[in-house]
Amino acid sequence: MSYRILENKALASGIFEMTVEAPAVARKAHAGQFFIVRACEHGERVPFTFSDWSADEGWIRFIFMRVGKTTHLLSHMTAGESVQDIAGPLGHPTPVAVGKPWGADTSIAEGDRLVVVGGGVGTAVAYPVARAAVEAGTRVTVIVGARTSELLILQRELAALDLEELIVVTDDGSAGRTGLVTEPLRELCEAGAVDRAFVVGPAIMMRFAAATTAECGTTLPTLASLNPIMIDGTGMCGACRIQVGGVTKFGCVDGPDFDAHLVDWEELATRQRVYLDYEQIAATEYERGCGCHG
């Protein structure tokens, strides 16, 4: 099986969107699910969430930030080349149908209004989730945030969805409102304008978003799409384990979405930091020309 790259383009500074031929994976993909990519023969297994896919045309798409060796390598790959491996879809789809559970003790009700919050590259996950909810007939508001306007992604795609509102926030005010995603989120909660929330982005952003939806009078049922370290992605290693409501869950097979108010955010953040030094070593080696690509 060859996983041929159909397109690889820079969306913003250091942010790339890759489209890969993987018909069998595309055929079964749903919003909120992820897959494992191994870029090259000696590569690590890295999970990425679908930003888009086409079952008919047989491709999947993901958006990544260039941070470590694998993402550096991926960023330099071009259409016509192939990535070594793609395995998926993994994890459970984000629920959209009425009656599906949303967090620990609520389910999606008829007429629920949903707010989808995407921080940074998390927008790449927020987009298909919002789209799937809209297609399921849900009234959806989207809040996306980035440090600066340059780093905003998928604006056109989001604008094309039939949303209640698209709220853009930047730290420096270069686009949309100035500030953090939690501010419009708080306003929506306090106005009683939404019934459920879905948050995805850096752990720290999701943590604060969860705190926001917990504090607004009646707690707003909130799901967070977690991104712990993984190896196999199929429930075999337990590297992605995380405490949710005091119970250890596996990000890969139990998630990736969990009740944001029950996630042990401190633990998630700590566990995400285990390999920071190693990532630095790998990236340095790569820059010295030891990468297995070119």
Place this chain on the structure above:
Amino acid sequence: MAKNAAERAPRQPMPERDAQERARTFDEVALGYSAETARIEAERCLQCKKPPCENGCPVEVRIRDFIAALAEGDLPAASVALKERNALPAVCGRVCPQETQCEAQCVLGRKGEPVAIGRLERYVADWDRDEHTRRRLSSSCGATIRAHDHEQVAARQIGLHSCLHDASSTRSTEAVLAVAVVGSGPAGLTCAAELTQLGYDVTVFEAMHALGGVLAYGIPAFRLPNDILEDEIDSLRRAGVKFELNALVGRITDAEELLAGGFAAVFFGTGAGLPTFLGIEGENFNGVYSANEFLTRINLMHAHRFPAYDTPIWQGREVVVIGGGNVAMDAARCALRMRAERVSIVYRRTVEEMPARVEEIHHACEEGVAMRELCAPLRIVGSQGWCTGLEVQSMQLGEPDESGRRRPESDGSEPFVIPCDTIITAVGTGANVLTREATSGVELNKWGYVVTDEDGRTSHPRIYAGGDIVTGAATVILAMGAGKKAAHAINTDLNT
């Protein structure tokens, strides 16, 4: 050859790499017999009329015949006899617990030491493998050696045509039926090999990017070198087995789709890969691993060779492994090879009760792994998210429990902390979780294992299962036996 007791040579020891030297490398520990020791050992065999050793083998290897051929110096015939019923002899010769299976039944073992069947199996399998390599090399150099010469001669000698994988001979008049095998571990590979021999068109679906299942991600290279496994799989490929990598059945497709898509039957050999944790405080601290994660990083992802390979592995200086099985020994010995300063195994009973093979415990001790027996883990202590020690309770053995083993109980002393920065839990595994999604409608028991009859038939007439996904974590050879039985059940059912 059957000599009387006075003339019989003693059981030949297995040459091993020096313990100090090997504890720093992933090179294979056991070096294998020489031609001479193999012959001497083979000559010890009594050649029983009804060989009890063969009853002790889950895949019923023709032990007597392969040893007879070996004793006569006829290696081609020995290897044909060996491979007739075992698709993975080089693997089995290395990882099977022969001491509780074939060798436990050996007549010689009643009064002395049994024939070293496993070591002979390995010797013959390795000879065969080298022979293939030699032939490949010479044919690529343009030499005029006829491929498969020795196999054909030997097959004629003992009348075995099936071992040549002549698919058409068994089902020549019918259309070839396709069978899907899910999982490329020992059960799946054996089922695939057997079905291919029986004339089926077999495709193996593997979720990972590499083949072998637990043989690839679980068993370290110093016990089972990667190239040995690769060669065994290559020989299945040559026999006609097709392999699909990254093919997560349960996600990318499922049993119903496979059956609807033209497969006449589906076999699940998906294993028991879900790691079990102890459920004690502090288990999610950094520095705490499941043995599966630790071993997968090393064996499957080659993290010990980071940064040449991209997957890293964090390991501190003081490593504690919890558990007393083969997996615990593997993890401890990997940790030593990853340059840990101290590695100890914590077990709540004594070394005597450990489920690991005696040989593995012995190897671990020789290499410098400390055994802390009669220690029950209470909790993991840590600081700033990282583990700093394991608090344990000192135990003593009480009355026997349901398993017949003496039950460990607290000796009443104060708990104490074993300082360590890395903890690896090797306390068993559970059923593969994707199997449930892959086999909708098939009866599972309350732990998620597939319910089957003795031959691997599930509650669905065209779905079969075998190995750890049925029995829970067991041995490579039992899984192989189950894969083989299921293959025959499939063959029977598809022909009636």
